[in-house]
Amino acid sequence: MVWLRRTTHYLFIVVVAVNSTLLTINAGDYIFYTDWMWTSFVVFSISQSTMLAVGAIYYMLFTGVPGTATYYATIMTIYTWVAKGAWFALGYPYDFITVPIWIPSAMLLDLTYWATRRNKHAAIIIGGTLVGLSLPLFNMVNLLLIRDPLEVAFKYPRPTLPAYMTPIEPQVGKFYNSPVALGSGASAVLTVPIAALGAKLNTWTYRWMA
Numbered sequence: 001m002v003w004l005r006r007t008t009h010y011l012f013i014v015v016v017a018v019n020s021t022l023l024t025i026n027a028g029d030y031i032f033y034t035d036w037m038w039t040s041f042v043v044f045s046i047s048q049s050t051m052l053a054v055g056a057i058y059y060m061l062f063t064g065v066p067g068t069a070t071y072y073a074t075i076m077t078i079y080t081w082v083a084k085g086a087w088f089a090l091g092y093p094y095d096f097i098t099v100p101i102w103i104p105s106a107m108l109l110d111l112t113y114w115a116t117r118r119n120k121h122a123a124i125i126i127g128g129t130l131v132g133l134s135l136p137l138f139n140m141v142n143l144l145l146i147r148d149p150l151e152v153a154f155k156y157p158r159p160t161l162p163a164y165m166t167p168i169e170p171q172v173g174k175f176y177n178s179p180v181a182l183g184s185g186a187s188a189v190l191t192v193p194i195a196a197l198g199a200k201l202n203t204w205t206y207r208w209m210a
Helices: 002-027 041-063 068-089 103-115 120-144 149-155 179-209
Strands: none
Touching: 041 068, 041 103, 041 120, 041 179, 068 103, 103 120, 120 179
16 A cells, blocks of 8 residues: 555646646746746746745655655646647747746755755745745746747737737836846745645645545
């Protein structure tokens, strides 16, 4: 029965990572569709950080093995590359979908858990903060390496995009000077309580399995 329980644990990781990816795609256009990328950077930096933290810390504490968070982020990344390939096969440009940079932030979470000798509270506070701070930085570097998002947006609009949501030129810098700084700061604050929620879900899972 022990091997069955362990197998079930890792299957749960795969299932939740896939579902997290689907929820991320539905969360908005910043990461996946380049039409609204720059204007939505802060909002979706927060959504990506919290989405990664809640699932990654849940399964990392569930297994008690440093490295599980990176495993979780890798599954999300692979699944998103599959979606990217599907859009490319439909005739859209390679840059139409941008795959998020989840893995380095998840590695920082794993490193925190390992370096603190599997201290749950350190993983929540320090690891959650590192995830929130780092993910917007990695994603902005990622976005700088692709083609102009406005060019892609006007040339290849989303098939499901309503007419009234036709991409417009973003007013970057009008409300804030640095979307990376604002995204990292907000994410660092909000990711910690979300990571704590993931840890609490872990407790509920053990009670359910008892």
